[in-house]
Amino acid sequence: MKKFFRNLFDNMHHKAGDNPFLRTTVDAFDTFMFTPKETTHGKGVHIRDGMDLKRTMIMVVLPLTLLYLFGAWNIGHHHYLVAGMAEEATLLQKFLYGLLQIIPTFIVVHAVGLGIEFLFAAKKGHSVEEGFLVSGALIPLIMPPGTPLWMTAIAVAFAVIFAKEAFGGTGMNIWNVALMARVFVFFAYPAAISGDVTPVLDDTGKLQSKNYVWIENDHNLLHNAFGNFFKVNEYDAAYADMILSPDAISGATPLAVAATGLEIDGKEYVGWEAVQQMWTTKELLFGIIPGSVGEMFKPLILLGAIFLVLMGVGSWRIMVSFAVGAAIAGIIMNVMPGASDFMKVPFQYQFLMGSLLFALAFMATDPVTAAQTNMGKLWYGFLIGFVGMIVRVINPAYPEGWMLAILFMNTFAPLIDHMVLSRNIKRRMAHATN
Amino acid sequence: MGKTIRLKKGYNIKIEGAASNTSITDYVSPTYAIKPTDFFGIAPIPKLIPNIGDEVKAGDPLFYDKTNPSWVYSSPVSGEVVEQKRGPKRRVEEVVIMADSNQQYRDFGRLDASASKAEVEQRLLESGCWQFIRQRPFNVTANPADTPKAVFISGFDTSPMAPDYAVVMKGREADFQAGVNALSKFASVHVSTPTGASIPAYQNLSGAEVHSFSGPHPAGNVGVQIHHIDPIKKGEVVWTVNPQDVLIIGKLMNEGIFDATRIITVGGPTAINPGYFRVKQGVNVKDLIGDAEHSRVISGDVLSGTKINNDGFLGFYDTQLSVVEEGDSYEMFGWLLPSYPRPTRSRSLIGSFLRNKPFKVNTNTHGEHRAFVVSGQYEDVLPMDVYPVHLIKAILANDFDGMEGLGIYEVVEEDLALCEFVCTSKQSVQATLRDGLDYMREQA
Numbered sequence: 076m077k078k079f080f081r082n083l084f085d086n087m088h089h090k091a092g093d094n095p096f097l098r099t100t101v102d103a104f105d106t107f108m109f110t111p112k113e114t115t116h117g118k119g120v121h122i123r124d125g126m127d128l129k130r131t132m133i134m135v136v137l138p139l140t141l142l143y144l145f146g147a148w149n150i151g152h153h154h155y156l157v158a159g160m161a162e163e164a165t166l167l168q169k170f171l172y173g174l175l176q177i178i179p180t181f182i183v184v185h186a187v188g189l190g191i192e193f194l195f196a197a198k199k200g201h202s203v204e205e206g207f208l209v210s211g212a213l214i215p216l217i218m219p220p221g222t223p224l225w226m227t228a229i230a231v232a233f234a235v236i237f238a239k240e241a242f243g244g245t246g247m248n249i250w251n252v253a254l255m256a257r258v259f260v261f262f263a264y265p266a267a268i269s270g271d272v273t274p275v276l277d278d279t280g281k282l283q284s285k286n287y288v289w290i291e292n293d294h295n296l297l298h299n300a301f302g303n304f305f306k307v308n309e310y311d312a313a314y315a316d317m318i319l320s321p322d323a324i325s326g327a328t329p330l331a332v333a334a335t336g337l338e339i340d341g342k343e344y345v346g347w348e349a350v351q352q353m354w355t356t357k358e359l360l361f362g363i364i365p366g367s368v369g370e371m372f373k374p375l376i377l378l379g380a381i382f383l384v385l386m387g388v389g390s391w392r393i394m395v396s397f398a399v400g401a402a403i404a405g406i407i408m409n410v411m412p413g414a415s416d417f418m419k420v421p422f423q424y425q426f427l428m429g430s431l432l433f434a435l436a437f438m439a440t441d442p443v444t445a446a447q448t449n450m451g452k453l454w455y456g457f458l459i460g461f462v463g464m465i466v467r468v469i470n471p472a473y474p475e476g477w478m479l480a481i482l483f484m485n486t487f488a489p490l491i492d493h494m495v496l497s498r499n500i501k502r503r504m505a506h507a508t509n
Numbered sequence: 510m511g512k513t514i515r516l517k518k519g520y521n522i523k524i525e526g527a528a529s530n531t532s533i534t535d536y537v538s539p540t541y542a543i544k545p546t547d548f549f550g551i552a553p554i555p556k557l558i559p560n561i562g563d564e565v566k567a568g569d570p571l572f573y574d575k576t577n578p579s580w581v582y583s584s585p586v587s588g589e590v591v592e593q594k595r596g597p598k599r600r601v602e603e604v605v606i607m608a609d610s611n612q613q614y615r616d617f618g619r620l621d622a623s624a625s626k627a628e629v630e631q632r633l634l635e636s637g638c639w640q641f642i643r644q645r646p647f648n649v650t651a652n653p654a655d656t657p658k659a660v661f662i663s664g665f666d667t668s669p670m671a672p673d674y675a676v677v678m679k680g681r682e683a684d685f686q687a688g689v690n691a692l693s694k695f696a697s698v699h700v701s702t703p704t705g706a707s708i709p710a711y712q713n714l715s716g717a718e719v720h721s722f723s724g725p726h727p728a729g730n731v732g733v734q735i736h737h738i739d740p741i742k743k744g745e746v747v748w749t750v751n752p753q754d755v756l757i758i759g760k761l762m763n764e765g766i767f768d769a770t771r772i773i774t775v776g777g778p779t780a781i782n783p784g785y786f787r788v789k790q791g792v793n794v795k796d797l798i799g800d801a802e803h804s805r806v807i808s809g810d811v812l813s814g815t816k817i818n819n820d821g822f823l824g825f826y827d828t829q830l831s832v833v834e835e836g837d838s839y840e841m842f843g844w845l846l847p848s849y850p851r852p853t854r855s856r857s858l859i860g861s862f863l864r865n866k867p868f869k870v871n872t873n874t875h876g877e878h879r880a881f882v883v884s885g886q887y888e889d890v891l892p893m894d895v896y897p898v899h900l901i902k903a904i905l906a907n908d909f910d911g912m913e914g915l916g917i918y919e920v921v922e923e924d925l926a927l928c929e930f931v932c933t934s935k936q937s938v939q940a941t942l943r944d945g946l947d948y949m950r951e952q953a
Contacts, residue, residue, distance in 0.1 A: 077839075110840040116937070121831070124851075124932070131855075245879065442884045500915060503915075504743065
């Protein structure tokens with residue numbers, strides 16, 4: 076078999092000839108399938124470590140895959156929950172339904188992103204680099220649920236061209252590519268990112284059901300094909316009743332609920348209490364809540380973080396200092412006189428809401444855009460945690476802060492490193508003899 | 510008594526076929542060669558002294574440097590000059606001597622410990638032994654006009670498959686002492702010994718400070734040791750000498766002859782006959798290697814040695830020959846499901862859990878060259894207060910102040926060799942560092 080594929084690729088290389096696009100494309104698939112026969116030079120090291128960038132990247136994609144699996148189930152679960160069919164629907168049905176939601180986004184992200192990567196590689200005459208393996212896996216996980224595909228496509232194109240290739244490709248970018256895609260949607264189409272959940276209350280103000288924004292967009296081509304299997308028709312009837320009911324009012328995500336409070340049965344709940352009216356701590360922990368696909372199931376995210384540290388791909392320095400920074404900001408806000416209800420949410424519960432843990436494990440640890448010195452990583456993580464928490468709680472427009480905090484600190488990471496290096500240089504030059 | 514320093518950072522690579530039997534075999538090859546390309550800082554076309562067909566004794570000069578005529582390079586054996594191999598632009602690549610069966614030595618006369626600095630300097634220069642003294646920064650032959658801050662001798666070698674200096678130094682106490690005495694005329698001498706090892710040549714040494722070091726490779730690198738004993742500051746010069754070359758200097762002092770004998774190891778997965786060999790400098794490796802097929806012969810260790818031909822000659826400063834398989838074959842899904850264990854620092858590969866089992870290494874790069882992505886890798890294997898990635902980037906950017914500030918004077922290629930080994934992006938760290946060192950030397 077090895078021989079067959081080897082001959083196939085050798086043939087394709089031959090046929091690709093001088094066409095730069097064909098050449099890089101064949102090369103990309105070839106190097107995916109076969110580690111090249113390249114050897115070390117005559118001078119320098121003669122043997123090399125078995126680790127390469129492809130494997131590094133796949134070590135990040137692996138834990139993300141588990142988040143995809145859980146996210147797919149979760150979407151399906153909520154879908155049937157809203158339709159009042161959560162009990163009847165099987166695990167497989169929920170899972171497949173969720174996959175139908177994720178797969179189109181996944182395909183669009185990779186078609187656009189990889190397409191641009193291949194074109195740039197051909198234009199610049201270098202091989203296709205692996206960076207987009209991770210960006211491409213992250214983007215569907217962090218896009219607001221229900222973002223239209225065309226919006227996703229534009230966002231990805233923007234991120235890959237302006238945040239990455241313009242700077243020279245993988246390893247050269249200043250800002251996290253996946254977050255640049257999301258921030259594009261955030262600023263260009265703010266309406267798409269508003270609330271993630273709509274609690275459905277009856278006319279007495281009693282919580283009847285929870286309704287999710289992604290449902291508005293949950294019809295795609297695939298549903299027509301699989302409609303019967305997923306009992307979409309029955310679901311549609313239930314859904315239409317609810318959404319059209321004049322009694323239904325709109326609400327928001329756990330974070331938005333914490334920020335704005337909630338009125339149920341004429342009684343007002345604020346801060347963490349309000350959140351508790353809609354979701355139990357356990358639900359928050361296990362992610363049976365709405366949100367972006369990736370940010371929900373906290374135990375899996377923590378496992379992913381541990382995996383990244385063990386594999387030497389994610390920096391524990393960034394993760395730990397991030398957590399410390401967020402906790403300190405949370406504690407300060409807890410005890411601050413005149414704190415708002417949202418600020419009073421006990422700091423440990425802040426870790427359960429929104430995308431804090433996901434950002435900590437997968438977004439802040441991107442080695443290219445993070446600080447690169449060990450001391451710098453501690454500062455970098457701490458400041459993301461601290462600044463992100465402030466943005467999350469005090470920002471009046473949108474109750475989440477990690478995307479902005481990470482991009483902000485991406486910008487300052489070189490400065491942090493510069494300060495660390497300056498100290499090293501000063502130490503060395505202080506004793507110079509001339 | 511010197512310092513005791515425990516280093517933690519670094520990585521030992523165990524390689525299959527390393528010399529395990531420490532009994533030493535005498536080996537004589539028909540031809541020997543001195544290669545001007547082994548020396549940094551020498552003008553590209555040295556002035557050749559004897560003509561082809563001339564007879565030389567061991568210690569007779571073969572050529573000298575045109576910019577520093579006092580730098581002569583001596584023949585390690587007596588015999589007939591049979592070839593002066595030229596490369597591109599008439600560069601001299603090898604001067605080959607056909608060895609006599611009865612070795613004759615040029616008599617330089619003895620010098621005892623009371624000899625003056627000028628006498629020692631003169632003797633070292635005329636015998637060619639001066640070439641054993643290299644200076645940091647830049648790792649070039651020392652300039653006799655300089656006043657070094659100190660002379661450093663790393664008494665052991667932690668690189669893969671390196672000789673054990675307890676074996677090498679056995680019974681050579683007098684020569685080592687004489688060598689150290691000679692070097693101490695120039696500056697104070699620092700010698701390092703591996704912690705816990707019993708090497709009488711170091712333990713009973715007088716006239717030098719003996720420091721003990723422990724830790725994984727590169728703890729045995731003299732550059733790492735200098736950093737922990739007395740770091741090189743801007744404007745300072747220190748000299749370094751290999752311990753086996755101290756023995757040659759010692760013998761020159763004690764007996765008045767240039768006896769370029771050294772003990773080397775031959776090893777590696779495809780080495781036919783691994784072991785310890787007593788050879789002369791510049792030995793022809795053809796019969797030492799045997800018929801190692803599809804292999805790369807490396808003069809030096811696998812991390813910073815030089816590739817030589819199967820019938821090539823041992824490098825001037827090298828004390829080992831490594832023979833590893835050429836890895837020029839495709840590996841299907843090699844990045845995902847490696848088909849054989851390989852040394853690695855990454856816990857994602859089985860190789861990181863097999864650290865006590867020797868690896869059958871080859872020269873495959875195990876991946877393609879990429880831009881820097883992963884951070885913190887280099888720092889984990891470099892036990893120095895240096896930021897290697899940023900130093901390399903400063904070199905790539907020709908940032909003079911950056912290079913100086915980040916410590917380019919403190920490192921040479923071998924110190925960053927492990928950084929190059931672990932690099933996920935397969936960067937050419939040592940070649941870049943050499944460019945930087947050359948650039949700084951031109952500017953100086």
